[in-house]
Amino acid sequence: MNARRLGLARLGQYAIVLVVAVTLNFALPRLMPGSPLALIAGVEAGEMTPEERAAVTADAGLDEPLVVQYLTYWKSILTLDFGYSFRQGTPIEELVLGRLPWTLLLTLTALAVSGTVGIALGAFSAWRRGSRWDVGSLSFMIALESTPQFWLGMLFIALFSVSLGWLPSFGATTAGADLSGLAWVADVAEHAALPVLTLSILSIPAVYMAMRYSTLSVLGEDYIRTAQAKGLRPRAVMMHHVVRTALLPVTTVLALRLGWAFGGTVVIETVFSYPGLGRLMYDAVSARDYPVMQGTFLVFTIAVLLANLLADSLYPRLDPRTRV
Amino acid sequence: MFERRITRTAVPALVLVVLILGACGSNGGTEDTGSSDAAGAATAETLRIGIMSEEGNLTPHTYATGFPGLNLTMLSYDSLMQADENGEPQPWLAETVESSPDGLTYTLGLADGVTWHDGEALTAEDVVFSVDYYKAGPPGRFATAMANVSQAVAQDESTVVLTLGVPDPSFEIRVLADVPILAEHVWSGITEPDLAPFDETTNIGSGPYRLVESDPGVSYSFEAHPEYFRGEPKVDELVVVQFADEAGATAALRSGEIDTMMRSISPEQIDVLRGAGSLDVVEAPEYTTTLLVFNTAVAPFDQAEFRRAVALAVDRQRLVDDVFLGAAVVGNAGWVHPSSQWYDESVETVYDPEAAARLLDDIGLTDSDSDGIRELDGASLSFELLVASNNALRMRLAELIGEQLGEVGIGVEVSSVEMQTLDDAVWPGYDVAQGRNYEMSMWGWSASSQADIGQMASLVSSDPAIGNLNVTGYADPETDALAVELDTELDPTARAEVADQLQQRIAEEVPFVSLLHPNGAYGYNPDVFGDWVSITGSGPMTKLSFIPDDGQP
Numbered sequence: 042m043n044a045r046r047l048g049l050a051r052l053g054q055y056a057i058v059l060v061v062a063v064t065l066n067f068a069l070p071r072l073m074p075g076s077p078l079a080l081i082a083g084v085e086a087g088e089m090t091p092e093e094r095a096a097v098t099a100d101a102g103l104d105e106p107l108v109v110q111y112l113t114y115w116k117s118i119l120t121l122d123f124g125y126s127f128r129q130g131t132p133i134e135e136l137v138l139g140r141l142p143w144t145l146l147l148t149l150t151a152l153a154v155s156g157t158v159g160i161a162l163g164a165f166s167a168w169r170r171g172s173r174w175d176v177g178s179l180s181f182m183i184a185l186e187s188t189p190q191f192w193l194g195m196l197f198i199a200l201f202s203v204s205l206g207w208l209p210s211f212g213a214t215t216a217g218a219d220l221s222g223l224a225w226v227a228d229v230a231e232h233a234a235l236p237v238l239t240l241s242i243l244s245i246p247a248v249y250m251a252m253r254y255s256t257l258s259v260l261g262e263d264y265i266r267t268a269q270a271k272g273l274r275p276r277a278v279m280m281h282h283v284v285r286t287a288l289l290p291v292t293t294v295l296a297l298r299l300g301w302a303f304g305g306t307v308v309i310e311t312v313f314s315y316p317g318l319g320r321l322m323y324d325a326v327s328a329r330d331y332p333v334m335q336g337t338f339l340v341f342t343i344a345v346l347l348a349n350l351l352a353d354s355l356y357p358r359l360d361p362r363t364r365v
Numbered sequence: 366m367f368e369r370r371i372t373r374t375a376v377p378a379l380v381l382v383v384l385i386l387g388a389c390g391s392n393g394g395t396e397d398t399g400s401s402d403a404a405g406a407a408t409a410e411t412l413r414i415g416i417m418s419e420e421g422n423l424t425p426h427t428y429a430t431g432f433p434g435l436n437l438t439m440l441s442y443d444s445l446m447q448a449d450e451n452g453e454p455q456p457w458l459a460e461t462v463e464s465s466p467d468g469l470t471y472t473l474g475l476a477d478g479v480t481w482h483d484g485e486a487l488t489a490e491d492v493v494f495s496v497d498y499y500k501a502g503p504p505g506r507f508a509t510a511m512a513n514v515s516q517a518v519a520q521d522e523s524t525v526v527l528t529l530g531v532p533d534p535s536f537e538i539r540v541l542a543d544v545p546i547l548a549e550h551v552w553s554g555i556t557e558p559d560l561a562p563f564d565e566t567t568n569i570g571s572g573p574y575r576l577v578e579s580d581p582g583v584s585y586s587f588e589a590h591p592e593y594f595r596g597e598p599k600v601d602e603l604v605v606v607q608f609a610d611e612a613g614a615t616a617a618l619r620s621g622e623i624d625t626m627m628r629s630i631s632p633e634q635i636d637v638l639r640g641a642g643s644l645d646v647v648e649a650p651e652y653t654t655t656l657l658v659f660n661t662a663v664a665p666f667d668q669a670e671f672r673r674a675v676a677l678a679v680d681r682q683r684l685v686d687d688v689f690l691g692a693a694v695v696g697n698a699g700w701v702h703p704s705s706q707w708y709d710e711s712v713e714t715v716y717d718p719e720a721a722a723r724l725l726d727d728i729g730l731t732d733s734d735s736d737g738i739r740e741l742d743g744a745s746l747s748f749e750l751l752v753a754s755n756n757a758l759r760m761r762l763a764e765l766i767g768e769q770l771g772e773v774g775i776g777v778e779v780s781s782v783e784m785q786t787l788d789d790a791v792w793p794g795y796d797v798a799q800g801r802n803y804e805m806s807m808w809g810w811s812a813s814s815q816a817d818i819g820q821m822a823s824l825v826s827s828d829p830a831i832g833n834l835n836v837t838g839y840a841d842p843e844t845d846a847l848a849v850e851l852d853t854e855l856d857p858t859a860r861a862e863v864a865d866q867l868q869q870r871i872a873e874e875v876p877f878v879s880l881l882h883p884n885g886a887y888g889y890n891p892d893v894f895g896d897w898v899s900i901t902g903s904g905p906m907t908k909l910s911f912i913p914d915d916g917q918p
Binding site: 073074075076078089091093094096097100125128129130131195198199202203206209210211212213216217310311312313314316320321324327328329 | 411413419421422427429503504508509559560561562578581582583584586602604605606607608609610612613614616617619620621622783784785786788789790794795796798
């Protein structure tokens with residue numbers, strides 16, 4: 042099989058996954074018990090006459106057979122017209138695009154921080170395998186890995202906001218402050234500090250573990266022994282031979298996390314009342330706001346698929362051994 | 366007007382963390398001795414308010430929740446009448462309100478000098494337009510309210526005559542004191558009011574505040590309307606910020622990032638906040654109800670004796686003491702809150718498990734196999750009690766009720782389910798005519814279900830047109846007759862008599878068990894603002910708190 046045919050086959054696989062995922066995105070909200078009627082009708086659903094209720098349901102297109110609703114959903118995806126939120130009466134694109142930058146600010150910063158720190162610590166730990174440093178940091182990372190996000194978040198709020206008063210505990214900007222320029226940037230940074238810190242710290246262990254393990258396996262390779270035998274200094278062996286190779290599997294981990302970054306982080310965004318996509322999705326699920334649920338799920342689905350595609354295509358470029 | 370109070374009580378663990386940390390950090394300052402009289406700064410430049418529910422754009426057609434959404438919306442709008450501190454409708458935009466003896470015609474004389482936020486005068490034409498606009502618009506609270514108004518006519522610049530289809534004794538409280546009046550010059554050009562975006566025209570109302578920034582899900586800013594017809598508002602700017610949960614908002618209140626929140630805090634937080642030094646709590650009884658409901662189609666809930674036994678077996682005082690730490694009022698057997706002017710004192714609320722056991726024995730529900738649970742036709746007398754998983758307090762109530770019923774030999778298995786799932790089981794499609802799909806459930810109605818005594822009929826009537834909130838499916842001809850009377854009696858004295866009879870009937874028949882009414886408890890920073898004005902039963906978080914003393918209704 043040549044490369045082009047392989048590429049096509051892979052794209053085909055992705056297309057199938059996309060169709061299945063989109064179908065699930067459509068089906069899941071409707072399989073859940075509960076109805077979005079209260080949301081569409083406002084809070085007075087119980088006051089309405091049956092005729093009014095029927096009119097409201099029809100207006101939202103929920104009286105159509107499921108097949109018709111499903112086709113309408115596909116049409117909305119292909120025409121990029123996702124309709125309105127039941128709750129807010131706002132176009133879905135506007136809602137999602139309004140929230141996405143805030144989510145990415147948190148998740149991408151945290152990804153960069155945790156990636157850098159995790160890789161450095163993981164490599165160092167492996168290099169000093171069995172040392173007190175290695176055992177200590179490994180145990181610490183395992184503890185960190187099992188720390189609940191909300192718990193650490195609340196702890197930081199109690200410490201940095203309530204007790205010390207250094208950093209804001211909620212939101213993405215100061216409401217009603219009307220800042221611009223550098224003052225605005227500083228305000229955004231201040232508000233992002235605690236969520237990014239929490240998220241970064243808790244994302245380090247996964248990268249650390251991957252890097253440590255991968256470094257250890259590279260260290261056992263023959264060519265490393267060769268490098269050492271030809272008299273290279275340990276630091277040079279580490280930098281030029283070990284780390285570069287060991288990074289390969291870690292890029293896959295990072296690429297996949299990039300996809301997840303678009304889904305936001307429900308827990309962190311909730312603890313810090315941060316206006317991101319994760320919270321939008323969570324609130325939509327709680328309220329059965331079908332259009333918003335479908336919209337956020339779709340963003341998430343596509344991001345994860347693209348990240349997989351990225352990892353798939355990046356890997357052969359980085360590691361010639363996996364080329365076909 | 367009912368609305369399900371949408372409570373999203375925070376994940377209990379989160380609350381616990383804040384609590385523990387809070388307790389560690391508190392300096393044990395002097396505690397306010399339970400006084401409900403709030404005190405603090407009487408004016409403020411900026412007041413920052415936390416909310417926890419997702420709201421839409423704050424217009425009469427797009428707000429999302431009854432509380433705090435509608436309360437926030439009404440900061441920018443006014444109704445023809447306004448509930449005063451006692452919850453009584455008083456003249457407001459309409460300076461005079463006269464009804465004809467047959468209750469079919471209301472003549473309203475509008476107050477002078479009322480202007481919209483853009484400076485235009487509010488006239489009788491605006492009132493007529495609002496009536497017609499709501500009636501023609503999408504279904505909703507105000508369309509329903511206006512459905513009974515068959516005609517609205519502007520007699521002159523400041524006089525409106527409303528003609529009703531049928532007489533409605535609750536017309537003043539449910540319609541005149543509820544429906545916001547819209548500016549004709551703004552809304553006449555908007556054909557889809559429920560999709561109206563926020564802009565420089567849709568934020569024009571006549572209320573004490575104008576919404577100047579709106580970012581649903583994030584924050585809102587209101588600016589005082591200096592020309593407000595009842596006097597310049599006490600606070601210049603209100604910034605409303607949205608939190609994801611109560612724990613986050615409480616932390617922000619403690620750190621001084623917000624000054625108050627439009628959410629009653631959980632009982633265990635009351636002393637924590639009061640002990641925090643700089644904060645105080647305004648606490649007042651509220652009409653919000655917490656009920657134990659059951660499906661009267663499921664035997665033996667179809668027997669009044671059995672329902673009475675269930676009510677006798679529940680120790681309401683213990684629920685108030687143990688779960689709400691005293692910050693609640695015991696629910697009355699006759700449904701009406703003791704602070705209400707309609708409350709019938711002669712209705713007694715009794716806890717007597719022995720009497721309950723005797724009643725159960727009398728109707729043949731005995732424990733023949735001595736396993737502690739009685740039997741009905743050989744099968745164990747056991748029920749599933751549903752409770753919403755996002756409401757920690759109600760979950761604790763459910764557990765306690767399960768224990769208490771267990772003591773008289775009724776088995777209860779508590780199932781916590783997600784809120785929407787619960788709604789779907791108890792009140793499918795929000796339409797009682799669609800039946801019900803549960804055995805027992807924890808339930809509750811918002812304060813407005815008590816503020817208007819006419820709502821009592823909607824809880825118990827078996828006619829879905831009147832009993833639109835009858836989620837237990839209870840049906841009794843005598844009760845139905847009383848419900849119709851309550852719905853139509855125009856003479857206030859005679860209506861009070863009917864209300865008394867219906868309360869006695871409810872106490873006897875037990876269509877549901879009214880457990881308790883949680884007190885409203887709102888944390889705030891008295892150094893910033895603390896001149897709260899509470900409306901009996903609905904609390905201090907309304908525009909009355911921001912209107913100067915001489916402008917109060």
